[in-house]
Amino acid sequence: MVDVTVAIPTFNSEKRLPEVLDRLREQINTEHFSWEIIVVDNNSTDKTAKIVQEYQANWSEVAPLHYTLEVEQGAAFARQRAVEEARGTLIGFLDDDNLPDSNWVAAAYAFGQAHPEAGAYGSQIQGNFEIEPPENFKKIACFLALVDRGAEASLYEPRKKILPPGAGLVVRKQAWLAYVPKRLVLNHKGREAKLASEDLEATLHIQRAGWEIWYNPEMRVYHQIPRWRLEKDYLISLIRCVGLSRYHIRMLGLKNWQRPVAFPAYLLNDLRRLMLHLIKYRGDQRDLIAACERELLLSSLISPFFLFKNKYLELGQAKIFGLREDINSLPGLVDRKVSTAP
Template structure:
């Protein structure tokens, strides 16, 4: 006599088998997507963590690595892991030639064979129950279009003094030990690292071509994750924080240099006109633009008066000033960028 548990295990095993043979045809419970650019030296650690996920044996899941036009050995690393991959969950490889995390995430959504897609960066390490916690939370909150992780930093070198003031800009997220929902009126959006999305919510809400497409080798303009989440939130889906989805963000010393932090803050600031106005009705945008600019000017003046010479000699204070200044000029930067893009398209 075959027990009910053995019957379920056989069915799950068959689904795993068919998902390996026909990954695009079989509906699974969960897809883990890892967009990466030149992540050959980092991917192995992330994939090793995924092989130690607990409480996930009854789930049908897959891992998709999206190579965002890498120039290193990323493809070779994935091929090596595929040859020795011990999990029943298939490890798949996708290639996206258009540079930018926004394009890579779109590729992952297209490839995913499940209704839930969890995004991991190639420098974020999931805890051993990350997958199970994400899936269970999604089942309890079917209106959650996006579920954000609890992300702590693992630093190669000590961060600068007062780093906690800008920690959120490096995707570090600590909002307590209880789940909470992001309220649209509060204008706060979680980072994309470790977020789980309803695939259908993304397909219905996020346009194929985002205005912000993410950092590239020639640009630090960011905000594509915020833009994607805002589209989903505007469509009526809930955005949640799940403290049981734990990640460690590996932050090398190169990410903590004054120049790197300044570039990051500048890129975030320059994208803010788009992310601010996306949740504002068209007719309200002119007066809201003036209010935002007035508030940015206020922040700059208050910051300079409060910190004085620290805005020159203190790395964090200098980064905050860069963020406020870039936010102020963001409308003009985005207008110039839009004109340049239209000219490029007309000349092609």
């Protein structure tokens, strides 16, 4: 066992990963605890594995650098593999475009020691933008995992229904293994799956189990935002995935008896907010931020029907697959019966 594991789920990061590893090599104030780093390669087709091998050849033994492969595609699967492989009591997640401050690991360890009731806690995440973001960008900054809740640590209260993103998140391994399902509903397999927020789903399971979730500004991370992540098509696609996932996150945060009442209430409120938005902007397509807000409202309204359809489609596919397996096994059963007949 070690005190802290830094886990980096990654896909095709030969150009991004070196800077993250360089930042981790430069961490300070880590002499009084033990830590390690795990790169979880989620089926990369570039030189990611080779990059890790090159770093391992010249890496300090003080904080061992490990490599593991997760063949099932999706960020949720890569994070789950990281948790299973980690030896640390605390597990800090960094995306392959997250650059931590030089004291990030030390701050993560210190906060975990000072707050044993914290099952997870998030970083302050600033954006390093390739180009200047659009006006009013703060309204949608959270969708790019940018978080600044001030200079003081604060508790994410369940009633406010706000949680930190997976980037820069530290979790207590004990809490994750006990309460986070190995296969989340929102298993994120990229934009083509039309779903997102699997990191919020995992953290919400921990919060529902009674663990506290915190914001720790002493852990500062810089998220690299290239030009293409501020383009309209990308932002609309990203926010659509978040919106379509919203119903599951909302219901997961409620008790069973609350859900039948909450469903129509959320539906009517989403419809009301969408109508007010359309009246305010009157279909103006030039305002990027307004278009993103409109997409969030629309996809949130559709979310319960989208998830309901997909859930039963997947259930039907599973039943068909199971039936196919049963049918395929029949010839073998017949052969065995014939061969054992007197």
